[in-house]
Amino acid sequence: MSVHSHSAAPNAAAAAPEFPRHVVTAVLVSHDGARWLPRVLAGLLGQERPVQNVVAADTGSADDSARLVTESLGGERVLHLARRTSFGTAVDEAVRTAGVLTPDDLPYLKRPSGWDPVTRSWRDDAYDMPELPHGDPVQWLWLLHDDSAPEPDALAEMLRVVDNDKHAAIVGPKLRGWYDRKQLLEVGVSIANSGRRWTGLDRREQDQGQHDQVRTVLSVSSAGMLVRRDVWEELGGFDRRLPLMRDDVDLCWRAHMAGHRVLVAPDAILRHAEASARERRPIDCAGRSVASPHRVDKAGAVYTMLVNARGKQLPWALLRLVVGTFLRTLAYLVGKVPGQALDEVAGLFGTLLRPGRIFAARRARGKGAVDAAELRALFPPPGATVRATVEQIAGNFGSRTDSDSGGSRHGVVESGPGGDDADFLEIEQFARLKKLGRKPGPVLFALLLLVSLVACRGLLGSGALAGGALLPAPADVSDLWSRYAGGWHPVGTGGTQTAPPYLGVIAALSALFLGSTGFALTLLLVCSVPLAGLTAYFASRPLIESRLLRAWASIAYAFLPAATGALATGRLGTAVLAVLLPLIARAAVAAHGLRGDGSTARGSWRATWAYTLLLTFTTAFTPIVWPLAVVLGIGVLVLRRNDITAYGLRFLATAGTPLLVLAPWSLSLLTSPSGFLEEAGLDLGTGTASALDLLGISPGGPKAAGGILLLGIVLAALAALLRGERQFAIRTAWAVVLTALVFAAVSNGSTWAGPATLVYGIALLAAALLGADGARVRVAALSFGWRQPVAALIALAAGIAPVLAAVGWMIGGATGPLERRDPVQVPAFVAEESATRDQPRTLVLGGTSEAAVSYSLVRGSGARLGDAELTEAGGSNSHLDKVVANLVAGSGADQGSQLSGFAIRYVLVRDGAPRQMSRVLDSTPGLSRLSQLDGSALWRVDRQASRLTIVPSGEGAEPVPVGSLPVEAHTKIPEGDAGRVLRIADTADPGWTATLDGVALTPKTVDGWAQGFALPAGGGTLDLTYDTPVAHTAWVWTQVALGVVLVVLALPGRRREIDDDLPEETESVPAEPVAGEGRRARRLRAAAQAEAAGSEDEPGAANAQALHADAAPDTGEQYIPAQQTADPYAAVPGDQDGTGTYAVVPGDQDGTGTYAAIPGDQDGTGTYAAVPQQNAYGEWDAQQQYQGADYGQYQTGQDAGQYYQADPYQQDPYQQQGAYDPYGYAQQQPYATGAGEAPYDGHDENAAPGQNPWQTGNGNGNGNASRGESE
Known part of the structure; x- marks a missing residue:
């Protein structure tokens, strides 16, 4: 029996509702939803335009859901299904049970009898009306979840839309949050090719009417979906293979493809708790056990895309799904949520491995x-x-703790100044300046970058950065990577030595810049000063609060002599250390639990891994930081000796990980400890810093001015020791100062002390910061004496030092040995000839005296980044040493044959070499002088020089050159005599292999050092290769994997999203201002006062409760479910006495208008109270007035009693166990509202058949501008 049914009285009929020809059957599905059902039922039964029929289906709820719906709707309206029943199946069963209501079931649909109750007479003109005066009834299904509460006018607004558009088949409401009453959840929904659920809303976007346009959408949510019953039956309802999620998108997509229209009615509002998606209850319908919502949603997305994508779009959709799943899986693994990564993979393959269902x-x-x-x-x-x-x-990875980052999730954006605010519009123009003043970090970086660009004006332009300790970088990133990962290094006479790991780091960085190695080096060097200042500002945030002091310290650190000197001399390692050292310091403090107050809170493992990652990274460039970290780590173990186990493990991880990741290069440092004092690049000799320079934080060298200029910072750090508070932090900083000073003194004796002085300088600045924090107050509190002038002088000296250093550096320029120049280091024709089939080489001679001669064997156009370390690691070739010694000694013998044995075709003497060396070469047989350019002299070897030659077996026969590549050779060789040898001018190694027509040749060593192979008399195709050992390749990729793991461990985990729709805890704010309070406290107080003022202007809660109690006397009547046989329009739900007011709101038994501890718990006992119930309907004849023969003039009268709607959406105090961000599909870009989109009241009432009366164009007739095709 329908809700609108006949009563026993003759000629009685139910009153006609608004939009009478639309017959609505509400279908409510419940599953462990007792906490939300009281409000859902209140919203359903409290509709201003009630439904004609209600059917509920409970799927094996373990709580009181079944009892609540039974008590509210009656037992005959509730189906009890198995717990694993899906939502679509439950809806199908409910629809099948409900049946179709006809005019016989709904008397108001028929022609009235003609009886006028006013005149108590019959009117004959009633018989002139049609049999169905409202037209043929249209059957609708209104689908509701047990966690979706509609507003009182939700159904009326959706029916208003369908009544104006006869082509609408599915309509959905606007979804808002359950607790956050202004938060938008959905206003229509779509799906991307990657399967991502797309709402077009920003995360936590507040509803301000910005999406209130009736428009066509791909889909609407199944929560509150109003679907025409014939369309439902035509489409077969929800797909049974979609148990819970994405069933709505699939249904609406199919409706579109069938020619129907899907609209969203934003004036209809429904509040949705999203209980399953937010993990507020288990999902039992997607398998034999409880399923993860992430996996269910992923599987539904894949299935929906694959079964609905048309024709040519299917391969593209499949590719996007697979690639998108792979990328999201990696992102979840990096974010340390392996469970969701597993859900991604399981959801994808759980669908793909069942192709039969898809087809x-x-x-x-x-x-x-x-x-x-x-x-x-x-x-x-x-x-x-x-x-x-x-x-x-x-x-996810950004900071959310900054008090100035924006408002809370309940904040709204004002469209502009209004009221009294307009009077201060001119003043508010400076708001941006004020904001920049509160966040000087970007301004500081921009200022430092400007100073650096001016100072580095000579380093900008074409060419390669080179000079000092820096060699030009290879033009191609693959070449740079091969220098690190390759098994054979074509440097000098070649070798298998271990490459420095910083080459791999720069190669990875260059890959981020589209393979531009030059840009990566420019960024690391030219931008090292501003980047150092920026990281110093960021790292000092936990140290002190004063932004001014932090900015001063950042500028002072950026212009430390070691930083500017490293840039001028091309010391790449020190420049990288300058950028990362502040981050290392902050991570070290956090990892070891070192706080300024001396507390012993244990550091986190994530901070430990971040510290380890940064330490590993910088050790690759400047190895000295590793022993420094070890010494300081031992000091921490002494401090934390009471917790030696925990910190011992941290120390082992910190000290051992760099050795492991950087092995075997790091192991060579342990066998030769002097290597710890070196850094990336060429060795420029011993340090030149004096003792005063070291005390003044200067390592000496070009552009590294310091000494007396920076003694003010040293004095400020010393003055910090006089402070009574924060002594633990100050003494810790001084311990680092003294340790770094010792390392600087040791380094200065053999190499440059720049890296150690950087550590020394940042520790001094930290101590000075701690001493300066609050110094003005402390000094002012003392009686005037010598302390005030001394403090002022120290402050002046410390404050002006970085300014003077910056100005001097900017005026003098950063150019030193480092410059922009042509990377070719030999004459152009020599460089061009070195790339020919012979692969000839150049012997470069230099030195400062006849007794100290240096040489290098150059291939190609010159040495490149990393060649210096590779040459040093490979050692010298004793045979080549002897040849060079004989050459410069002037023995008088023909040196051509000896030089050609090393593939040397040219001899270049650099400018600055002793003149005697040129005279000797001029008189050496076999050498011909060619030219002299820029002070350098060039000679050519008269003998044939080639990397690959065939040496005949006979005595005195000339070698035959064979074409080759820098390492390999693939060429034809002619026939010859037996016993000849293939000679390679590279060091012999077991990795060399050669074949002739596929037959392996026998390797041998030639001349005691060169690689050779015995050749047969026959000719053929020669293939010469070097086989990199499998262990070497495996270890290189193991290093890459270890680096990735280390990065993952160091990065912050993907934060489990705080539920966007949970009640916020009220922050306690003092009623009156207190001394020292911040801006946040003032803002909170102002917001509280504004809220209190607003509540006074509106009817108070107490008055509403009193009115509610007075208007709802207790009738004492008991509701009987079986008596639901009359008109629901005679009284609103909960109106027991027909006065038009609510007797008791859900959860309110005492009439106070307030809710108990939990929804439906009125007495705090944990039991549910009475829920809204369906009441009896009044007689239609007692309420209508017959106004004439025109049936359109029949009006439905209703009681004029006061209608009071208590707030059924008061915050639920239940505690959430963990919020779920479905697929990380939050934070989406909003639809761009097109200019042609019309609001609700702008529809075309005269739309032609098939034409959409709701404007969805973008102003040019090309469709809705708020939508587009996904990539």
Whole structure:
């Protein structure tokens, strides 16, 4: 029996509701939803335009859900299904049970009898009306979840939309949060090609009417979906293979393809708790056990895309799904949420491995009545999902603790100044300046960058950075990577020595810049000063609060002599250390639990891994930081001796990980400890710093001025020892100062002391910061004496020192030995000839005296980045040493044959070499002088020089050159005599292999050092290769894997999203201002006062409760479910006495208008109280007035009693066990509202059949501008 049914009285009929021809059957599905059902039932039964029928289906709820719906709707309206029943199946069963209501079931649909109750007479003109005066009834299904509470006018607003658009088949409401009453959840929904659920909303976006346009959408949520019953039956309802999620998108997509229209009615509002998606209850319908919502949603997304994608779009959709899943899986692993990564993979392959279901579903859907291109505008615009992902990552890893970062989730954005605010518009123009003053970090970086660009004006332009300790970088990143990962290094006479690991780091960085190694080096060097200042400012935040002092310390650190000197001399290692050292210091403090107050809170492992990552990174460039860290770590162990186990493990991880990741290069440092004092690049000799320079934080050298200029910082750090508070932090900083000073003194004796002085300088600045914090107050509190002038002088000296250093550096310029120049280090024709088939080499001679001669064997156009370390690690070739010694000694013998044996075709003497060396070479047989340019002289060897030659077996025969590449050779060789040898001018090694027509040649060593192979008499195709050992390749990739793992361990984990829709705890704010309070406290007090003032202007809660109690006397009547046989429009739900007011709101038994501890718990006992119940309907004849023969003039009168709607959405105090961010699909870009989109009241009432009366164009007739096709 329907809700609108006949009563026993003759000629009685139920009153006609608004939009009478639309017959609505509400279907409510419940599953462990007792905590939300009281409000859901109140919203359902309290509709201003009630439904004609209600059917509920409970799927094996373990709580009181079944009892609540039974008490509210009656037992005959409730189906009890198995617990694993899916939502779609439950809806199908409920629809089948409900049946179709006809005019016989709904008397108001028929022609009235003609009886006028006013005149108590019959009117004959009633018989002139049609049999169905409201037209043929249209059957609708209104689907509701047990956690979705509609507003009182929700159904009326949706029916208003469908009544104006006869082509609408599915309509959905606007979804808001359950607790956050202004937060938008959905206003229509779409799906990207990657399967991402797309709402077009920003995360925590507040509803200000910005999306209130009736428009066509791809889909609406199943929560509150109003679907025409004939369309439901035509489409077969929800797909049974989608047990819970994405069933709504699939249904609406199929409706579009069948030629129906799906609209969203934003004036209809429904509050949704999203209980399953937010893990507020288990999902039992997606398998034999409880399923993860992430996995269910992923599987639903894959299935929906594959079964609905049309034709040519299917391969692209499949590719996007697979690639997107792979990328998201990596992101979840990096974010340290392996469970969600597993859900991604399981959801994808759980669907793909069942192709039969996909093909069957595609066959059932057929081709469709609408071209898929017509729906393109309903999908996300190109690039939207990428932008949303980037913003989500930034939000996950960005800081959310800054008090100035914005408002809370309940904040709204004002459209502009209004009222009294307009009077201060001119003053508010300076708001941006004030904001920059509160956040000087970006301004500081911009200022330092400007100073650096001016100072480095000579380092900008074309050419390669080179000079000092820096060699030009290879032009191609692959070449740079091969220098690190390759098994054979073509440097000098070649070798298998271990490459320095910083080459791999720079190669990885260059890959981020599209393979530009030159840009990566420019960034690391030219931008090292501003980047150092920025990281110093960031790292000092936990140290003190004063932004001014932090900015001063950052500038002072950026212009330390070691930083500017490293840039001028091309010391790449020190420049990288300058950028990362502040971050290392902050991570070290956090890892070891060192706080300024001396507390013993244990540091986190994430901070330990961050410290280890940074230490490993910088050790690759400046090895000296590792022994420094070890010494300081031992000191921490002494301090933490009471917790030696925990900190001992941290120490082992910190000290051992760099050795492991950087092995075997790091092991060579342990066998030769002097290597710890070196850094990336060429060795420029011993340090030149004096004792005063070291005390003044200067390592000496070009552009490294310091000494007396920076003694003010040293004095400020010494003065910090006089402070009574924070002595633990100050003494810790001084311990680092003394340790670094010792290392600087040791380094200065053999190499440059720049890295150690950087550590020394940052520790001094930390101590000075701690001493300066609050110094003005402390000094002012003392009686005037010698302390005030001394403090002022120290402050002046410390404050002006970085300014003078910056100005002097900017005026003098950063150019020193480092400069922009042509990377070719030999004459152009020599460089060009070195790339020919002979691969000839150049012997470069230099030195400062006849007794100290240096040489290098150059291949190609000159040495490149990393060649200096490779040459040093490979050692010298004793045979080549002897040849060079004989050459410069002037023995008088012909040196051509000896030089050609090393493939040397040219001899170059650099400018600055002794003149005697040139005279000797001029008189050496076999050498011909060619030219002299820029002070350098060049000679050519008269003998044939080639890397690969065939040495005949006979005595005195000339070697035959063979073409080759820098390492390998693939060429034809002629026939010859037996016993000849293939000679390679590279060091012999077991990795060399050669074949002739596929037959392996026998390797041998030639001349005691060169690699050779015995050749047969026959000719053929020669293939010469070097086989890199498998162990070497495996270890290189193991290093890469260890580096990735270390990065993952160091990065912050993907924060489990705080539930966007939970009640916020009220922050306690003092009623009156207190001394020392911050801006946040003032803002909170102002907001509280504004809220209190607003509540006074509105009817108070107490008055509403009193009115509610007075208007709802207790009738003492008991509701009987079986008596639901009359008109629900005679009284609103809860109106027991027909006065039009609520007797008791859900959860309010005493009439106070307030809710108990939990929804439905009135007495705090944990039991549910009475829920809203369906009441009896009044007689239609007692309420209507017959006004004439025109049936359109029949008016439905209702009681004029006061209607009071208590707030059924008061915050639920239950505690959430853990929020779930479905797929990380939060933070999405909003739809761009097109200019042609019309609001609700702008529809076309005269739309032609098939024409959409709701404007969805973008102003040019090309579809909705708020939608687009996903990439």
